[in-house]
Amino acid sequence: MPISQSQRDALYHDGAVLIENCLNESHLSECYDALKWAVANPSPSVFRGLDGTALQTHIDNCNLLAKDKLDDLMMRLPFGKLFQELWGSEHVWYYAEEIFIKEGGKSGRGPWHQDTANLPWAGEHWGNAWITFQPIPKQNSLEIIRGSHHGIQYDGASFMSADDPTDPLYGDGTYPRLPHIDRDLAENPASWDVLSWAITPGDVVVLHPHSLHGGAPVDANCPTRHTLVVRFFGDDAQFRTLPESHPRYARNGPFFKEEMAKLNPGDPFRSPVFRQLV
Numbered sequence: 001m002p003i004s005q006s007q008r009d010a011l012y013h014d015g016a017v018l019i020e021n022c023l024n025e026s027h028l029s030e031c032y033d034a035l036k037w038a039v040a041n042p043s044p045s046v047f048r049g050l051d052g053t054a055l056q057t058h059i060d061n062c063n064l065l066a067k068d069k070l071d072d073l074m075m076r077l078p079f080g081k082l083f084q085e086l087w088g089s090e091h092v093w094y095y096a097e098e099i100f101i102k103e104g105g106k107s108g109r110g111p112w113h114q115d116t117a118n119l120p121w122a123g124e125h126w127g128n129a130w131i132t133f134q135p136i137p138k139q140n141s142l143e144i145i146r147g148s149h150h151g152i153q154y155d156g157a158s159f160m161s162a163d164d165p166t167d168p169l170y171g172d173g174t175y176p177r178l179p180h181i182d183r184d185l186a187e188n189p190a191s192w193d194v195l196s197w198a199i200t201p202g203d204v205v206v207l208h209p210h211s212l213h214g215g216a217p218v219d220a221n222c223p224t225r226h227t228l229v230v231r232f233f234g235d236d237a238q239f240r241t242l243p244e245s246h247p248r249y250a251r252n253g254p255f256f257k258e259e260m261a262k263l264n265p266g267d268p269f270r271s272p273v274f275r276q277l278v
């Protein structure tokens, strides 16, 4: 799959790009099997914070029960080569997955956030590949604030308040509170520069995880969205520490804590726990 200079430029400048026809039918079916397996075998920390609210979504981040399967699957998917070309990185590693299941046409938009609020990452070579298995109209798709991956780090979204999507993860003053992007957009649609794309299964949205992003709601016209997000890093990826105030995230983030504890701020983000793809 040849990557054009305009796609490289878009990822670098906008923080996100659509890669059309990235996955073939066999890739998609392997990915969908992996997602269904992960739903049937949730991790102990599967997210329940918004159950019973208008934002109910099944979210499971970095399910270690699925790690071996997914590490092997990544060797059969085109992401190693894709990110090598998009970034111009000699090496590409696979980090882990996250799944988002919205069903019944009722789940509202996911809070805007940056993944780097709760993951100890710095550098240019980080990428989420956002894969959905249903056709998704633009209005129900992932939304990204153009260029925000080169902007400031905001506090995270707690994902615990259906009423206030800016409810902070730390709230300790380390990072400024998230802006209320939905409210701003309702008042002035030009207040934020929002990128999103309609998806035909096989298309993949690639985004830098420091980008402000959030999933738009599902609705009667698009009642179901099953999404597998797989995360990658390359040569220009460093470890950075997280605020100490929240015990789940203190210094090392919530995942691979022992491996992260061995890294110092600014160290290249490397550990044998992550599968090298190229």
Ligand SMILES: O=C(O)CCC(=O)C(=O)O
Pocket (backbone or CB within 6 Å): 100, 110, 115, 128, 130, 142, 213, 214, 215, 216, 227, 229
């Ligand atoms: O699919 C969604 O609703 C959100 C996706 C997301 O937060 C991510 O890709 O990190």
